[in-house]
Amino acid sequence: MPAERLMPTEESIDLIALTRDIVDRELRPRVDAAERAASFPREVFRTLGRAGLLGLPYPEEYGGGGQPYEVYLQVVEEIASAWASVGVGTSVHALSCFGLFTAGTDEQKQRWLPDMLGGELLGAYCLSEAHAGSDPAAMRTRAVRVGDEYVIDGAKAWTTHGGEADFYKVMARTSEGSRGISCFLVPADTPGLVADNPEDKMGLMGSTTATMLFDGVRVPAERRLGEEGQGLSIALAGLDSGRLGIAAVATGVAQGALDVAVAYARERESFGKPIIEHQGLAFVLADMAAAVESARATYLAAARLKDAGRPFSRQASIAKLVATDNAMRVTTDAVQVLGGAGYTKDFPVERYMREVKVMQIFEGTNQIQRLVISRGLAR
Protein backbone atom coordinates (compact mmCIF):
# COMPACT_ATOMS: atom_id res chain seq x y z
CA MET A 1 0.00 0.00 0.00
CA PRO A 2 1.58 3.34 -0.96
CA ALA A 3 2.09 5.85 1.82
CA GLU A 4 -0.63 8.45 2.15
CA ARG A 5 0.89 11.84 1.48
CA LEU A 6 -0.44 15.36 1.82
CA MET A 7 1.51 17.21 -0.88
CA PRO A 8 1.57 21.02 -0.95
CA THR A 9 1.10 21.60 -4.70
CA GLU A 10 -0.33 19.98 -7.81
CA GLU A 11 3.12 19.63 -9.37
CA SER A 12 4.39 17.86 -6.27
CA ILE A 13 1.50 15.38 -6.55
CA ASP A 14 2.54 14.72 -10.17
CA LEU A 15 6.15 14.50 -9.04
CA ILE A 16 5.31 11.72 -6.56
CA ALA A 17 3.32 9.93 -9.31
CA LEU A 18 6.31 10.21 -11.67
CA THR A 19 8.62 8.90 -8.94
CA ARG A 20 6.37 5.90 -8.25
CA ASP A 21 6.17 5.17 -11.98
CA ILE A 22 9.95 5.15 -12.36
CA VAL A 23 10.36 3.19 -9.11
CA ASP A 24 7.92 0.50 -10.27
CA ARG A 25 9.30 0.17 -13.79
CA GLU A 26 13.02 0.81 -13.36
CA LEU A 27 14.00 0.14 -9.73
CA ARG A 28 11.87 -2.76 -8.47
CA PRO A 29 12.78 -5.10 -11.36
CA ARG A 30 16.52 -4.53 -10.79
CA VAL A 31 17.06 -4.17 -7.05
CA ASP A 32 17.35 -7.81 -6.02
CA ALA A 33 19.88 -8.87 -8.65
CA ALA A 34 21.98 -5.72 -8.27
CA GLU A 35 22.15 -6.02 -4.47
CA ARG A 36 23.13 -9.69 -4.71
CA ALA A 37 25.80 -8.97 -7.32
CA ALA A 38 27.00 -5.80 -5.55
CA SER A 39 26.74 -3.93 -8.83
CA PHE A 40 26.38 -0.17 -8.84
CA PRO A 41 23.25 0.90 -10.80
CA ARG A 42 24.79 3.85 -12.69
CA GLU A 43 22.08 3.66 -15.40
CA VAL A 44 19.31 3.96 -12.80
CA PHE A 45 20.86 7.22 -11.57
CA ARG A 46 20.93 8.50 -15.17
CA THR A 47 17.21 7.73 -15.49
CA LEU A 48 16.52 9.58 -12.24
CA GLY A 49 18.74 12.45 -13.36
CA ARG A 50 17.08 12.84 -16.74
CA ALA A 51 13.70 12.90 -15.00
CA GLY A 52 15.01 15.79 -12.88
CA LEU A 53 14.97 13.87 -9.60
CA LEU A 54 18.63 14.45 -8.67
CA GLY A 55 18.46 18.24 -8.44
CA LEU A 56 15.08 18.78 -6.81
CA PRO A 57 16.03 20.89 -3.76
CA TYR A 58 18.09 23.44 -5.73
CA PRO A 59 16.84 26.57 -7.52
CA GLU A 60 15.63 26.35 -11.11
CA GLU A 61 18.12 29.04 -12.20
CA TYR A 62 20.92 26.49 -11.65
CA GLY A 63 19.04 23.63 -13.27
CA GLY A 64 17.39 22.32 -10.11
CA GLY A 65 13.73 21.65 -9.45
CA GLY A 66 13.12 24.50 -7.01
CA GLN A 67 11.34 22.19 -4.58
CA PRO A 68 11.14 22.56 -0.80
CA TYR A 69 12.72 19.85 1.37
CA GLU A 70 9.20 18.80 2.36
CA VAL A 71 8.69 17.60 -1.23
CA TYR A 72 12.24 16.51 -2.10
CA LEU A 73 12.50 14.25 0.96
CA GLN A 74 9.25 12.46 0.13
CA VAL A 75 10.64 11.69 -3.33
CA VAL A 76 13.76 10.27 -1.65
CA GLU A 77 11.52 8.21 0.64
CA GLU A 78 9.60 6.79 -2.32
CA ILE A 79 12.85 5.81 -4.04
CA ALA A 80 14.22 4.21 -0.85
CA SER A 81 11.01 2.25 -0.27
CA ALA A 82 12.04 0.16 -3.29
CA TRP A 83 15.81 0.47 -3.24
CA ALA A 84 17.71 1.79 -0.23
CA SER A 85 21.05 2.10 -2.08
CA VAL A 86 19.51 4.41 -4.67
CA GLY A 87 17.71 6.42 -1.99
CA VAL A 88 21.02 6.89 -0.15
CA GLY A 89 22.70 7.80 -3.45
CA THR A 90 20.09 10.43 -4.21
CA SER A 91 20.62 12.02 -0.80
CA VAL A 92 24.42 11.82 -1.09
CA HIS A 93 24.34 13.45 -4.52
CA ALA A 94 22.21 16.32 -3.19
CA LEU A 95 24.65 16.73 -0.31
CA SER A 96 27.68 16.71 -2.64
CA CYS A 97 26.22 19.77 -4.41
CA PHE A 98 25.42 21.53 -1.13
CA GLY A 99 28.87 23.01 -0.51
CA LEU A 100 29.03 24.68 -3.92
CA PHE A 101 25.50 26.00 -3.55
CA THR A 102 25.98 27.46 -0.07
CA ALA A 103 29.65 28.52 -0.13
CA GLY A 104 30.45 28.97 -3.83
CA THR A 105 30.72 32.34 -5.53
CA ASP A 106 28.15 33.26 -8.19
CA GLU A 107 30.76 32.55 -10.84
CA GLN A 108 31.53 29.12 -9.39
CA LYS A 109 27.86 28.25 -9.15
CA GLN A 110 27.04 29.33 -12.69
CA ARG A 111 30.02 27.44 -14.01
CA TRP A 112 29.55 24.04 -12.35
CA LEU A 113 26.16 23.72 -10.66
CA PRO A 114 23.97 23.27 -13.79
CA ASP A 115 26.02 20.24 -14.88
CA MET A 116 26.03 18.80 -11.35
CA LEU A 117 22.25 19.18 -11.10
CA GLY A 118 21.50 18.32 -14.72
CA GLY A 119 21.28 14.60 -14.09
CA GLU A 120 24.15 13.23 -16.15
CA LEU A 121 26.74 13.67 -13.40
CA LEU A 122 26.86 11.96 -10.02
CA GLY A 123 28.55 13.40 -6.94
CA ALA A 124 30.22 12.16 -3.77
CA TYR A 125 31.74 13.79 -0.71
CA CYS A 126 34.86 13.05 1.23
CA LEU A 127 34.78 13.99 4.92
CA SER A 128 35.57 10.96 7.11
CA GLU A 129 38.99 9.41 7.51
CA ALA A 130 39.95 6.06 8.99
CA HIS A 131 40.71 7.65 12.36
CA ALA A 132 38.35 10.64 12.02
CA GLY A 133 34.69 9.69 11.75
CA SER A 134 32.55 11.24 14.43
CA ASP A 135 35.39 13.71 15.06
CA PRO A 136 36.09 15.12 11.58
CA ALA A 137 38.31 17.87 13.00
CA ALA A 138 40.91 15.15 13.58
CA MET A 139 41.39 14.72 9.82
CA ARG A 140 44.92 14.55 8.41
CA THR A 141 44.44 14.81 4.65
CA ARG A 142 46.34 17.92 3.58
CA ALA A 143 45.89 20.51 0.88
CA VAL A 144 49.05 22.55 0.37
CA ARG A 145 48.91 25.74 -1.68
CA VAL A 146 51.48 25.79 -4.49
CA GLY A 147 51.07 28.84 -6.72
CA ASP A 148 47.57 28.78 -8.24
CA GLU A 149 46.96 25.24 -7.12
CA TYR A 150 46.43 23.11 -4.06
CA VAL A 151 48.14 19.74 -3.82
CA ILE A 152 46.05 17.24 -1.86
CA ASP A 153 47.56 14.16 -0.17
CA GLY A 154 45.80 11.69 2.09
CA ALA A 155 42.96 9.18 2.22
CA LYS A 156 39.23 9.80 2.73
CA ALA A 157 37.29 6.85 4.08
CA TRP A 158 33.71 5.64 3.63
CA THR A 159 33.09 7.60 0.46
CA THR A 160 29.67 6.71 -0.94
CA HIS A 161 29.96 6.47 -4.76
CA GLY A 162 33.76 6.28 -4.30
CA GLY A 163 35.19 5.41 -7.71
CA GLU A 164 31.77 5.83 -9.39
CA ALA A 165 31.21 9.57 -8.94
CA ASP A 166 32.04 12.28 -11.47
CA PHE A 167 33.03 14.85 -8.84
CA TYR A 168 34.02 14.86 -5.17
CA LYS A 169 33.40 17.47 -2.51
CA VAL A 170 36.59 17.11 -0.47
CA MET A 171 37.45 18.41 2.97
CA ALA A 172 41.19 18.72 3.56
CA ARG A 173 43.48 20.45 6.01
CA THR A 174 45.13 23.72 4.91
CA SER A 175 46.35 24.61 8.43
CA GLU A 176 46.15 23.24 11.97
CA GLY A 177 43.06 23.09 14.19
CA SER A 178 39.35 22.79 13.48
CA ARG A 179 39.48 26.11 11.63
CA GLY A 180 42.25 24.82 9.40
CA ILE A 181 40.04 22.74 7.11
CA SER A 182 39.04 23.85 3.60
CA CYS A 183 36.56 22.53 1.03
CA PHE A 184 37.37 21.66 -2.60
CA LEU A 185 35.38 20.49 -5.60
CA VAL A 186 37.54 17.85 -7.30
CA PRO A 187 36.70 16.29 -10.69
CA ALA A 188 36.93 12.48 -10.66
CA ASP A 189 39.44 12.37 -13.51
CA THR A 190 42.05 14.51 -11.71
CA PRO A 191 45.43 12.69 -11.87
CA GLY A 192 46.46 11.14 -8.56
CA LEU A 193 42.89 10.52 -7.37
CA VAL A 194 41.94 6.83 -7.24
CA ALA A 195 39.48 4.68 -5.33
CA ASP A 196 40.72 1.84 -3.14
CA ASN A 197 38.92 -1.52 -3.34
CA PRO A 198 35.27 -1.07 -2.32
CA GLU A 199 34.29 -2.07 1.22
CA ASP A 200 32.67 -5.50 1.55
CA LYS A 201 29.65 -4.44 3.57
CA MET A 202 26.75 -6.03 5.44
CA GLY A 203 24.19 -4.31 3.22
CA LEU A 204 23.68 -1.53 0.68
CA MET A 205 25.78 -3.64 -1.69
CA GLY A 206 24.46 -1.68 -4.67
CA SER A 207 25.97 1.48 -3.19
CA THR A 208 29.72 1.47 -3.68
CA THR A 209 31.67 2.59 -0.60
CA ALA A 210 35.40 3.11 -0.95
CA THR A 211 38.35 4.99 0.48
CA MET A 212 39.50 7.69 -1.95
CA LEU A 213 43.27 7.92 -2.18
CA PHE A 214 44.81 11.34 -2.88
CA ASP A 215 48.39 11.18 -4.11
CA GLY A 216 49.62 14.63 -5.13
CA VAL A 217 46.19 15.59 -6.52
CA ARG A 218 46.56 19.08 -8.03
CA VAL A 219 43.40 21.19 -7.82
CA PRO A 220 43.19 24.75 -9.20
CA ALA A 221 42.66 27.30 -6.41
CA GLU A 222 39.44 28.41 -8.15
CA ARG A 223 37.98 25.04 -7.13
CA ARG A 224 38.18 25.91 -3.43
CA LEU A 225 34.67 26.56 -2.04
CA GLY A 226 34.51 29.36 0.52
CA GLU A 227 37.57 30.74 2.26
CA GLU A 228 40.48 28.76 3.61
CA GLY A 229 39.45 27.42 7.00
CA GLN A 230 35.70 27.39 6.31
CA GLY A 231 35.68 23.74 5.24
CA LEU A 232 34.45 22.20 8.45
CA SER A 233 31.57 24.63 8.86
CA ILE A 234 30.58 24.05 5.20
CA ALA A 235 30.62 20.30 5.81
CA LEU A 236 28.71 20.47 9.08
CA ALA A 237 26.07 22.82 7.63
CA GLY A 238 25.41 20.24 4.93
CA LEU A 239 25.16 17.43 7.46
CA ASP A 240 21.91 18.76 8.93
CA SER A 241 20.29 18.50 5.49
CA GLY A 242 21.97 15.15 4.88
CA ARG A 243 20.50 13.84 8.12
CA LEU A 244 17.03 14.67 6.87
CA GLY A 245 17.85 12.76 3.69
CA ILE A 246 18.84 9.68 5.69
CA ALA A 247 15.73 10.00 7.86
CA ALA A 248 13.65 9.91 4.66
CA VAL A 249 15.61 6.93 3.32
CA ALA A 250 15.12 4.99 6.58
CA THR A 251 11.41 5.79 6.59
CA GLY A 252 11.13 4.53 3.02
CA VAL A 253 12.84 1.23 3.79
CA ALA A 254 10.63 0.81 6.87
CA GLN A 255 7.55 1.46 4.72
CA GLY A 256 8.76 -1.17 2.26
CA ALA A 257 9.25 -3.66 5.11
CA LEU A 258 5.80 -2.89 6.52
CA ASP A 259 4.20 -3.42 3.11
CA VAL A 260 5.84 -6.83 2.67
CA ALA A 261 4.93 -7.86 6.22
CA VAL A 262 1.28 -6.83 5.89
CA ALA A 263 0.89 -8.55 2.51
CA TYR A 264 2.43 -11.72 3.92
CA ALA A 265 0.32 -11.65 7.10
CA ARG A 266 -2.87 -11.37 5.06
CA GLU A 267 -1.98 -14.39 2.93
CA ARG A 268 -0.22 -16.71 5.34
CA GLU A 269 -2.58 -18.87 7.41
CA SER A 270 -2.04 -20.64 10.70
CA PHE A 271 -4.63 -22.29 12.94
CA GLY A 272 -7.18 -21.84 10.18
CA LYS A 273 -6.98 -18.09 9.59
CA PRO A 274 -4.66 -15.44 8.19
CA ILE A 275 -1.97 -14.64 10.75
CA ILE A 276 -2.93 -10.95 10.66
CA GLU A 277 -6.11 -12.01 12.45
CA HIS A 278 -4.10 -13.31 15.39
CA GLN A 279 -3.89 -10.40 17.77
CA GLY A 280 -0.34 -11.13 18.89
CA LEU A 281 0.88 -10.59 15.35
CA ALA A 282 -1.63 -7.86 14.42
CA PHE A 283 -0.31 -5.72 17.27
CA VAL A 284 3.25 -6.15 16.02
CA LEU A 285 2.08 -4.83 12.64
CA ALA A 286 0.20 -1.97 14.33
CA ASP A 287 3.37 -0.93 16.17
CA MET A 288 5.29 -1.09 12.89
CA ALA A 289 2.76 1.17 11.15
CA ALA A 290 2.87 3.61 14.07
CA ALA A 291 6.68 3.68 13.92
CA VAL A 292 6.73 4.34 10.16
CA GLU A 293 4.15 7.11 10.25
CA SER A 294 5.66 8.85 13.27
CA ALA A 295 9.10 8.75 11.60
CA ARG A 296 7.61 10.37 8.50
CA ALA A 297 5.86 13.04 10.56
CA THR A 298 9.11 13.76 12.43
CA TYR A 299 11.29 14.29 9.37
CA LEU A 300 8.58 16.37 7.67
CA ALA A 301 8.28 18.61 10.73
CA ALA A 302 12.04 19.26 10.58
CA ALA A 303 11.90 19.79 6.80
CA ARG A 304 9.18 22.41 7.15
CA LEU A 305 11.32 24.31 9.64
CA LYS A 306 14.20 24.26 7.15
CA ASP A 307 11.90 25.33 4.30
CA ALA A 308 10.69 28.24 6.43
CA GLY A 309 14.29 29.37 6.95
CA ARG A 310 14.23 28.59 10.67
CA PRO A 311 17.00 26.78 12.59
CA PHE A 312 16.42 23.02 12.32
CA SER A 313 19.63 21.40 13.50
CA ARG A 314 18.17 19.79 16.61
CA GLN A 315 15.04 18.67 14.75
CA ALA A 316 17.19 17.18 11.98
CA SER A 317 19.09 15.15 14.55
CA ILE A 318 15.83 14.07 16.21
CA ALA A 319 14.43 13.04 12.82
CA LYS A 320 17.57 11.07 11.93
CA LEU A 321 17.59 9.37 15.35
CA VAL A 322 13.87 8.55 15.43
CA ALA A 323 13.56 7.49 11.79
CA THR A 324 16.59 5.18 11.78
CA ASP A 325 15.93 3.63 15.21
CA ASN A 326 12.29 3.09 14.20
CA ALA A 327 13.35 1.59 10.87
CA MET A 328 15.73 -0.82 12.65
CA ARG A 329 12.86 -2.02 14.82
CA VAL A 330 10.36 -2.17 11.95
CA THR A 331 12.63 -4.13 9.64
CA THR A 332 13.61 -6.52 12.46
CA ASP A 333 9.92 -7.06 13.23
CA ALA A 334 9.20 -7.59 9.53
CA VAL A 335 11.60 -10.54 9.57
CA GLN A 336 9.77 -11.81 12.66
CA VAL A 337 6.36 -11.51 10.98
CA LEU A 338 7.57 -13.58 8.05
CA GLY A 339 9.12 -16.15 10.41
CA GLY A 340 11.47 -18.61 8.76
CA ALA A 341 10.61 -17.20 5.35
CA GLY A 342 11.77 -13.79 6.53
CA TYR A 343 15.19 -15.20 7.35
CA THR A 344 15.67 -16.41 3.76
CA LYS A 345 16.74 -14.38 0.76
CA ASP A 346 13.51 -15.39 -1.01
CA PHE A 347 11.97 -12.33 0.64
CA PRO A 348 13.50 -8.84 0.83
CA VAL A 349 12.96 -8.20 4.56
CA GLU A 350 16.31 -9.68 5.69
CA ARG A 351 17.98 -7.30 3.24
CA TYR A 352 15.99 -4.35 4.59
CA MET A 353 17.18 -5.26 8.10
CA ARG A 354 20.83 -5.36 6.99
CA GLU A 355 20.44 -2.11 5.06
CA VAL A 356 18.91 -0.11 7.88
CA LYS A 357 21.63 -1.04 10.39
CA VAL A 358 24.13 1.33 8.78
CA MET A 359 21.62 4.17 8.91
CA GLN A 360 22.04 4.20 12.71
CA ILE A 361 25.77 4.65 12.03
CA PHE A 362 26.40 6.95 9.05
CA GLU A 363 25.60 10.64 8.62
CA GLY A 364 26.46 10.96 12.31
CA THR A 365 25.98 7.93 14.57
CA ASN A 366 22.81 7.95 16.62
CA GLN A 367 25.00 8.57 19.66
CA ILE A 368 26.27 11.75 17.97
CA GLN A 369 22.65 12.70 17.24
CA ARG A 370 21.87 12.41 20.95
CA LEU A 371 24.90 14.59 21.63
CA VAL A 372 23.62 17.26 19.23
CA ILE A 373 20.12 17.10 20.70
CA SER A 374 21.25 17.24 24.32
CA ARG A 375 23.72 20.07 23.68
CA GLY A 376 20.86 22.03 22.17
CA LEU A 377 18.81 21.43 25.29
CA ALA A 378 21.64 22.51 27.59
CA ARG A 379 22.06 25.87 25.90
Added chain:
Amino acid sequence: MNIVVCVKYVPDATADRSFDSSDSTVDREGVDGLLSELDEYAVEQALLAAEDGDGEVTVLTVGPADAADAVRKALQMGADKGVHVEDDDIAGSDAVATSLILAKALGTLEYDLVFFGMSSTDGTMGVVPTMVAERLGLPAVTYGSEITVDGSTVTVRRDGDVATETITATAPAVVSVTDQSGEPRYPSFKGIMAAKKKPVEDLTLSDLGIDASEVGLGAAWTKVLSFAPRPPRSAGEIVTDEGDGGTKLAEFLASKKFV
Protein backbone atom coordinates in the same frame (compact mmCIF):
# COMPACT_ATOMS: atom_id res chain seq x y z
CA MET B 1 5.10 18.36 -39.52
CA ASN B 2 2.04 18.77 -37.29
CA ILE B 3 0.97 15.62 -35.52
CA VAL B 4 -2.16 14.80 -33.56
CA VAL B 5 -1.98 11.89 -31.12
CA CYS B 6 -5.33 10.39 -30.15
CA VAL B 7 -5.19 9.01 -26.62
CA LYS B 8 -7.58 7.32 -24.22
CA TYR B 9 -8.04 7.61 -20.49
CA VAL B 10 -8.54 4.07 -19.18
CA PRO B 11 -9.01 2.31 -15.84
CA ASP B 12 -5.64 1.20 -14.45
CA ALA B 13 -5.07 -2.26 -15.92
CA THR B 14 -3.26 -3.37 -12.78
CA ALA B 15 -6.24 -2.55 -10.55
CA ASP B 16 -9.43 -4.59 -9.97
CA ARG B 17 -11.63 -3.50 -12.86
CA SER B 18 -15.37 -4.15 -13.02
CA PHE B 19 -18.60 -3.18 -14.76
CA ASP B 20 -21.24 -0.81 -13.46
CA SER B 21 -24.31 -2.96 -12.71
CA SER B 22 -26.78 -0.21 -13.68
CA ASP B 23 -25.86 0.08 -17.38
CA SER B 24 -23.19 -2.59 -17.94
CA THR B 25 -20.51 -0.07 -18.82
CA VAL B 26 -17.04 0.06 -17.30
CA ASP B 27 -17.09 1.25 -13.68
CA ARG B 28 -14.91 4.35 -13.67
CA GLU B 29 -15.72 5.43 -10.13
CA GLY B 30 -14.11 2.63 -8.19
CA VAL B 31 -10.76 2.55 -9.93
CA ASP B 32 -7.95 4.98 -10.72
CA GLY B 33 -7.59 6.01 -14.34
CA LEU B 34 -4.56 6.84 -16.43
CA LEU B 35 -3.28 7.44 -19.94
CA SER B 36 -3.53 4.06 -21.69
CA GLU B 37 -0.02 2.59 -21.60
CA LEU B 38 -0.29 1.59 -25.26
CA ASP B 39 -1.00 5.23 -26.14
CA GLU B 40 2.26 6.28 -24.48
CA TYR B 41 4.01 4.56 -27.40
CA ALA B 42 2.05 6.73 -29.84
CA VAL B 43 2.96 9.88 -27.91
CA GLU B 44 6.62 8.82 -28.00
CA GLN B 45 6.59 8.25 -31.76
CA ALA B 46 4.82 11.56 -32.35
CA LEU B 47 7.38 13.41 -30.21
CA LEU B 48 10.26 11.75 -32.08
CA ALA B 49 8.72 12.55 -35.47
CA ALA B 50 8.16 16.18 -34.49
CA GLU B 51 11.57 16.66 -32.85
CA ASP B 52 13.47 17.62 -36.00
CA GLY B 53 10.96 20.04 -37.46
CA ASP B 54 9.07 23.07 -36.31
CA GLY B 55 5.68 21.37 -36.13
CA GLU B 56 3.53 20.82 -33.09
CA VAL B 57 2.24 17.72 -31.34
CA THR B 58 -1.37 18.00 -30.24
CA VAL B 59 -2.87 15.39 -27.93
CA LEU B 60 -6.58 14.69 -28.46
CA THR B 61 -8.85 12.74 -26.14
CA VAL B 62 -12.55 11.98 -25.85
CA GLY B 63 -13.60 11.18 -22.31
CA PRO B 64 -14.99 12.26 -18.95
CA ALA B 65 -13.59 15.11 -16.86
CA ASP B 66 -10.86 12.91 -15.38
CA ALA B 67 -9.54 12.21 -18.89
CA ALA B 68 -7.78 15.56 -18.53
CA ASP B 69 -5.20 13.53 -16.56
CA ALA B 70 -4.35 11.58 -19.73
CA VAL B 71 -3.91 14.80 -21.68
CA ARG B 72 -1.75 16.24 -18.91
CA LYS B 73 0.51 13.18 -18.86
CA ALA B 74 1.09 13.50 -22.62
CA LEU B 75 1.81 17.23 -22.21
CA GLN B 76 4.28 16.38 -19.43
CA MET B 77 6.02 13.97 -21.81
CA GLY B 78 6.44 16.85 -24.25
CA ALA B 79 3.32 17.34 -26.40
CA ASP B 80 2.62 21.02 -27.14
CA LYS B 81 -1.13 21.35 -26.61
CA GLY B 82 -4.25 19.39 -25.82
CA VAL B 83 -7.82 19.01 -26.97
CA HIS B 84 -10.36 17.36 -24.68
CA VAL B 85 -13.84 16.52 -25.97
CA GLU B 86 -16.10 16.10 -22.96
CA ASP B 87 -19.87 15.81 -22.90
CA ASP B 88 -22.22 13.83 -20.64
CA ASP B 89 -23.98 12.48 -23.75
CA ILE B 90 -20.76 10.73 -24.86
CA ALA B 91 -20.91 8.24 -21.95
CA GLY B 92 -21.24 4.66 -23.17
CA SER B 93 -20.15 5.42 -26.74
CA ASP B 94 -18.90 2.46 -28.78
CA ALA B 95 -15.96 2.48 -31.20
CA VAL B 96 -18.10 3.75 -34.08
CA ALA B 97 -19.31 6.79 -32.13
CA THR B 98 -15.85 7.42 -30.72
CA SER B 99 -14.40 7.47 -34.23
CA LEU B 100 -17.09 9.99 -35.27
CA ILE B 101 -16.18 12.35 -32.42
CA LEU B 102 -12.44 12.00 -33.07
CA ALA B 103 -12.91 12.60 -36.82
CA LYS B 104 -14.98 15.72 -36.20
CA ALA B 105 -12.46 17.00 -33.66
CA LEU B 106 -9.60 16.34 -36.09
CA GLY B 107 -11.55 18.47 -38.56
CA THR B 108 -10.93 21.47 -36.31
CA LEU B 109 -7.16 20.85 -36.20
CA GLU B 110 -4.26 21.17 -38.62
CA TYR B 111 -2.32 17.97 -38.99
CA ASP B 112 -0.07 15.98 -41.30
CA LEU B 113 -0.15 12.74 -39.35
CA VAL B 114 -2.55 11.25 -36.82
CA PHE B 115 -1.00 8.77 -34.38
CA PHE B 116 -2.81 6.13 -32.32
CA GLY B 117 -1.73 3.36 -29.98
CA MET B 118 -2.46 -0.09 -31.41
CA SER B 119 -5.52 -0.43 -29.15
CA SER B 120 -6.73 0.70 -25.75
CA THR B 121 -5.81 -1.36 -22.71
CA ASP B 122 -9.47 -1.58 -21.63
CA GLY B 123 -11.62 -2.13 -24.74
CA THR B 124 -8.66 -3.63 -26.68
CA MET B 125 -10.58 -3.55 -29.98
CA GLY B 126 -7.95 -1.72 -32.04
CA VAL B 127 -10.48 -0.58 -34.65
CA VAL B 128 -10.74 3.14 -33.94
CA PRO B 129 -7.66 4.16 -36.00
CA THR B 130 -9.05 2.61 -39.20
CA MET B 131 -12.56 3.92 -38.52
CA VAL B 132 -11.20 7.46 -38.13
CA ALA B 133 -9.13 7.08 -41.33
CA GLU B 134 -12.20 5.83 -43.20
CA ARG B 135 -14.29 8.78 -42.03
CA LEU B 136 -11.57 11.26 -43.05
CA GLY B 137 -10.72 9.48 -46.33
CA LEU B 138 -7.08 9.07 -45.24
CA PRO B 139 -4.68 6.15 -45.69
CA ALA B 140 -4.35 4.05 -42.53
CA VAL B 141 -1.17 2.18 -41.63
CA THR B 142 -1.76 0.16 -38.48
CA TYR B 143 0.31 -1.85 -36.02
CA GLY B 144 3.56 -0.13 -36.87
CA SER B 145 6.62 -1.39 -35.01
CA GLU B 146 9.04 1.04 -36.64
CA ILE B 147 8.04 4.47 -37.89
CA THR B 148 10.19 6.77 -40.02
CA VAL B 149 9.00 10.17 -41.18
CA ASP B 150 10.84 11.79 -44.09
CA GLY B 151 9.32 14.95 -45.50
CA SER B 152 5.68 14.15 -46.15
CA THR B 153 6.30 10.41 -46.39
CA VAL B 154 5.81 8.05 -43.47
CA THR B 155 7.39 4.60 -43.68
CA VAL B 156 6.05 1.95 -41.35
CA ARG B 157 7.28 -1.56 -40.62
CA ARG B 158 4.57 -4.06 -39.69
CA ASP B 159 5.68 -7.31 -38.07
CA GLY B 160 3.12 -9.98 -38.86
CA ASP B 161 3.01 -13.65 -37.93
CA VAL B 162 4.28 -14.84 -41.29
CA ALA B 163 5.88 -11.79 -42.88
CA THR B 164 7.24 -8.34 -42.19
CA GLU B 165 5.78 -5.60 -44.39
CA THR B 166 7.19 -2.16 -45.02
CA ILE B 167 4.52 0.29 -46.05
CA THR B 168 4.82 3.93 -47.06
CA ALA B 169 2.06 6.50 -47.04
CA THR B 170 1.93 10.16 -47.94
CA ALA B 171 0.67 12.65 -45.39
CA PRO B 172 -1.99 13.25 -44.33
CA ALA B 173 -2.27 9.73 -42.97
CA VAL B 174 -3.30 7.76 -39.89
CA VAL B 175 -0.69 5.57 -38.16
CA SER B 176 -1.13 3.22 -35.22
CA VAL B 177 1.91 1.92 -33.36
CA THR B 178 2.62 -1.17 -31.28
CA ASP B 179 4.45 -1.58 -27.99
CA GLN B 180 7.49 -2.69 -30.01
CA SER B 181 7.93 0.76 -31.57
CA GLY B 182 10.24 2.07 -28.82
CA GLU B 183 9.96 2.62 -25.08
CA PRO B 184 8.06 5.79 -24.20
CA ARG B 185 10.02 8.42 -22.29
CA TYR B 186 9.25 9.39 -18.71
CA PRO B 187 8.11 12.92 -18.14
CA SER B 188 10.75 15.03 -16.44
CA PHE B 189 10.03 17.32 -13.52
CA LYS B 190 10.70 20.22 -15.90
CA GLY B 191 8.08 18.68 -18.20
CA ILE B 192 5.63 18.54 -15.30
CA MET B 193 6.20 22.24 -14.60
CA ALA B 194 6.00 23.18 -18.30
CA ALA B 195 2.75 21.24 -18.82
CA LYS B 196 0.96 23.53 -16.41
CA LYS B 197 1.37 26.38 -18.90
CA LYS B 198 0.40 24.46 -22.06
CA PRO B 199 -3.02 25.18 -23.58
CA VAL B 200 -5.84 22.61 -23.45
CA GLU B 201 -8.97 23.30 -25.48
CA ASP B 202 -12.22 21.86 -24.11
CA LEU B 203 -14.85 20.97 -26.71
CA THR B 204 -18.43 19.67 -26.44
CA LEU B 205 -20.58 17.76 -28.93
CA SER B 206 -22.32 20.96 -30.03
CA ASP B 207 -18.92 22.58 -30.68
CA LEU B 208 -18.29 19.76 -33.14
CA GLY B 209 -21.78 19.81 -34.67
CA ILE B 210 -22.60 16.30 -33.44
CA ASP B 211 -26.15 15.47 -32.39
CA ALA B 212 -26.35 13.65 -29.05
CA SER B 213 -28.43 10.91 -30.67
CA GLU B 214 -25.44 9.87 -32.81
CA VAL B 215 -23.30 8.91 -29.81
CA GLY B 216 -23.53 7.47 -26.32
CA LEU B 217 -24.88 4.20 -25.01
CA GLY B 218 -28.19 4.61 -26.89
CA ALA B 219 -26.47 4.81 -30.27
CA ALA B 220 -24.07 1.95 -29.59
CA TRP B 221 -24.06 -0.85 -32.18
CA THR B 222 -23.09 -3.34 -29.53
CA LYS B 223 -24.45 -3.76 -26.04
CA VAL B 224 -23.20 -5.69 -23.04
CA LEU B 225 -26.15 -7.90 -22.06
CA SER B 226 -24.68 -9.46 -18.98
CA PHE B 227 -21.39 -9.81 -17.19
CA ALA B 228 -19.98 -11.93 -14.41
CA PRO B 229 -16.75 -11.75 -12.48
CA ARG B 230 -14.15 -14.27 -13.55
CA PRO B 231 -14.62 -17.32 -11.30
CA PRO B 232 -11.83 -17.88 -8.81
CA ARG B 233 -9.18 -20.24 -10.05
CA SER B 234 -9.77 -23.81 -8.92
CA ALA B 235 -7.01 -26.24 -8.09
CA GLY B 236 -5.48 -27.90 -11.12
CA GLU B 237 -5.72 -31.58 -11.92
CA ILE B 238 -2.60 -33.56 -11.14
CA VAL B 239 -1.83 -36.39 -13.54
CA THR B 240 0.32 -39.19 -12.13
CA ASP B 241 2.37 -40.84 -14.84
CA GLU B 242 1.79 -44.59 -14.69
CA GLY B 243 3.15 -45.20 -18.13
CA ASP B 244 0.13 -43.53 -19.74
CA GLY B 245 0.97 -39.91 -18.83
CA GLY B 246 1.28 -38.84 -22.47
CA THR B 247 -2.11 -40.29 -23.34
CA LYS B 248 -3.73 -38.58 -20.36
CA LEU B 249 -2.19 -35.20 -21.29
CA ALA B 250 -3.35 -35.58 -24.89
CA GLU B 251 -6.87 -36.47 -23.69
CA PHE B 252 -6.89 -33.43 -21.40
CA LEU B 253 -5.82 -31.09 -24.19
CA ALA B 254 -8.39 -32.65 -26.55
CA SER B 255 -11.15 -32.26 -23.95
CA LYS B 256 -10.36 -28.54 -23.78
CA LYS B 257 -10.21 -28.36 -27.58
CA PHE B 258 -6.55 -27.28 -27.55
CA VAL B 259 -5.67 -30.09 -29.98
